[in-house]
Amino acid sequence: MFTICVNQQQITVTKKVQLVSGTVGGYVCQFSFSDDWDGLDKTVVFTNGEQTYASPLIEGDRCAIPWEVLEEPNLIVSVGVRGAKEGTVVRPTLWGELGPIQSGAIPGELSSPPTPHLYDQILAAAEQAQALAQQALQMAGNASGGAAHTWRTLLDLTVEDNSILFYNVDAQGCTEFLVTLSLADDPDITSAVNGAIAVNCGTTSAWGATHRVSDNISGIAYDANTPKGCMVVYHFALMDGQLILFSSRRSSNNHASADNLSSAGGAFVSWTKAHGTPPWYHKLDKIENVGIGSWTKFFGKGSRIQILGR
Structure with a gap:
């Protein structure tokens, strides 16, 4: 395994192994990042000087070296990381050298399937998360035939009172939920939405609730001069007493667009507990309610809030 330290825009390979041509899925890179990378979507880029492939980080800030960059011996493999926010690259690193490719003893052409493009890898990860959610429902005893996997509308309203x-x-x-907030253009709103999504949060607030699904829903401000819409989507479930967030996505600040969703706040948003205490210290027997709130009270007239469950 390679271990790689990313500090600001510098990248340092702290542990290396010998690269051998023809190896498929045999090399994993473990990354660590300085605090200034928090809140950024990270994509790893590998190159051998002739071919370049991008790969998203999986759980634990790891990823495998694509076999295509290891196909030819006597080339040097390098790695870099791109940090993005709202779909725009804001921080590329310098290249870090992983080492030369030594000739392997595998004759002929490789028959392994090509490394999927980044979009395909993300789709595959989403499908895996969906399968885990369905398995969780069955484990919880909430699956009784196909009907148990049908989404039900728990809330669908248009904001009429700011x-x-x-x-x-x-x-x-329900044990699995989709929460969508679509902000409308409201010329009376000149301040940012700043709120949270929470479960088992009582009847008055989601902001200080014990179990928060989202980190602060911020950075989706209305512009005082030209207000613009935005969409955030959260997909989460209760699995074996633990709160699991599968995805948190948001559109750009240029009208909500279903085909332009990126990670909320520029990064995968983890479960949080009020005042920063990790939620995994507290198991949940069930989810009694789901709440969404903005302590600034600025959702905007015409904004739509939807909560689906199953």
Whole structure:
């Protein structure tokens, strides 16, 4: 395994292994990042000087070296990382050298399938998360045929009053949820939405709730001069007593667009607990309700809030 330290825009390979041509899936890179990379979507880029492939980081900040860059011996493999926010690259690193490729003893052409493009890898990860969610429902005893996997609308409303701070809905026995906030263009709103999504949060607030699904929903401000819409989507479930967030996505700040969603806040948003205490110290028997609130009270008239469950 390679270990790689990323500090600001410098990249240092602290542990190396010998690269051998023809190796498929045999090399894993473990990354660590300085604090200034928090909140950025990270994509790893590998090159041998002739071919370049991008790969997303998987759980634990790891990724495998694509076999295509190892196909030819006597080339030198290098690695870099790109940090993006709202779909725009804001921080590329310098290249770090992993080492030369030594000739392997595998004759003929490789028959392994090509490394999928980045978009295909993300789709595969989403499908895997969906399979885990369905398995969780079965483990929890909530699956009874196909009907158990049908999404139900728990809340679908259009904001009519900007003074309302908090919306809450009964979970109705569901263990998996999709929460969508689509902000409308409201010329009366000149301040940012700053709120949170939470479960088992009582009846008054999601902001200080014990179990928060989202980190602060911020950075989706209305512009004081030219207000613009935005969309955030959260997909989460209760698995074996643990709160699991599968994905948190948001559109650019240029009208909500279903085909232009990136990681919320520029990074995969983890489960949080009020005041920063990790939630995994507290197991949940069930999800009683789901709430979404903005302590600034600025959702905007015409904004749409949807909560689906199953």
